[in-house]
Amino acid sequence: MLSAVLGLFSQDLAVDLGTSNTRIYQRGVGVVCREPTLVAVHTDRRGRRKVLAVGEEARAMEGRTPRDIEAVRPVRDGQIHDYEVAEALLLHLVRRIHGRNAWVSPKMVIAIPHNATDMERRALRESCETAGARDVHLVPRPLAAALGADLPVERPSGHMVVDLGGGATEVSVLSMAGVVASRVVPGGSSGMDRSLIEFLRGERQLLVGTPTAESLKEAVATALPPKRPKVHRVSGRCLRRGVPRSAEVSGDEAYRAIRGHVEAVGNAIRSVLDQSPPELATDIVDHGVVLTGGGSQLVGLPAALREATGLAVVRSERPASAVVLGAGRILEEMDLLRAVAC
Ligand SMILES: Nc1ncnc2c1ncn2[C@@H]1O[C@H](COP(=O)(O)OP(=O)(O)OP(=O)(O)O)[C@@H](O)[C@H]1O
Ligand SMILES: [Mg+2]
Secondary structure (H helix, E strand, C coil): CHHHHHHHCCCCEEEEECCCEEEEEECCCEEEEEEECCEEEEECCCCCEEEEEEHHHHHCCCCCCCCCEEEECCEECCEECCHHHHHHHHHHHHHHHHHHHCCCCCEEEEEECCCCCHHHHHHHHHHHHHCCCCEEEEEEHHHHHHHHCCCCCCCCCCEEEEEECCCEEEEEEEECCEEEEEEEEECHHHHHHHHHHHHHHHHHCEECCHHHHHHHHHHHCECCCCCCCCEEEEEEEECCCCCEEEEEEEHHHHHHHHHHHHHHHHHHHHHHHHHCCHHHHHHHHHHCEEEECHHHHCECHHHHHHHHHCCCEEECCCHHHHHHHHHHHHHHCHHHHHHHCC
8 A cells, every 4th residue: 555655646757977967867757867967075184074055055065165065066077976975966866856855765767878897887886875876777878878868779770870969979879778889989068068168268268167168159159050040159268468358259260179089970970870780771771860868959050060961950849958868768667678678
């Protein structure tokens, strides 16, 4: 009786712990959380760390903290590098979702990089358990992305998914619910932000932070030369005089600053296709490539990759949520879970 009642208000969660954002899907409900993967941590004189804020609240503090408080990003380049902080973030978000019912520990499906080591798997499993999960299932991130993009990955036919996240771009070929080939291009969409920061420093003698570069990218950057370039004004610190100053950046300049990243993704697609067994390569030529991840929202990206690879390239319907939606599907469908858990 008790378990039937609890089943009605399911505590089961699927998690995508990304470099930029953490998303959580609740069974029977949908995506219930999207927060920056960021934690404000206070370190006392004895080196003990205490969490002050997570997610959006921590973002408001980024770049504005005193010396003993640090805004920590526990995931870098798509890989967890600070498990203690990642665990604190998960614990906080899970408690927020479950509210007063926090005593009921959930089943948890969590997406992990395809190339995660045994040690990383163990550490992540432990972090989920500490966050309150009773039953932890690790699933390869490319598979979750493909399922979230509605690709029929269980079938014996090849599909290619390119997940362009904040920290890394993962190009993967999938068949029969498994990852057949995969290649990671480091940097992801935040690599474009860094190139825009470099451009402003070199060409405008202007120092700007990551949030400014990110808004510039989202406002005017394109993956192909823009036909009618937009202009965006950014503010920063003048490197010559040290005073606040603003400058205009055109879409054409932004395109030139980031185009190397787009080329790198095109090259990775070609090389993964080259390494794929011939039957699967033929399937991919037939089915095309699906883009997921927040970074795939860059204007003109499908067209640019089509031009670079000769393949049909489309963006999935909800690209930024594809991984968590796919992990959610795995949570909802036991058969899928049995097929893909690793
Ligand atoms: N309209 C847009 N144009 C270009 N980039 C965008 C746009 N919207 C969001 N992004 C970028 O998407 C990235 C975040 O994507 P996402 O949330 O998928 O990353 P993540 O899953 O946290 O990272 P990863 O998968 O690499 O660990 C950010 O770098 C953000 O700047
Ligand atoms: Mg991601």
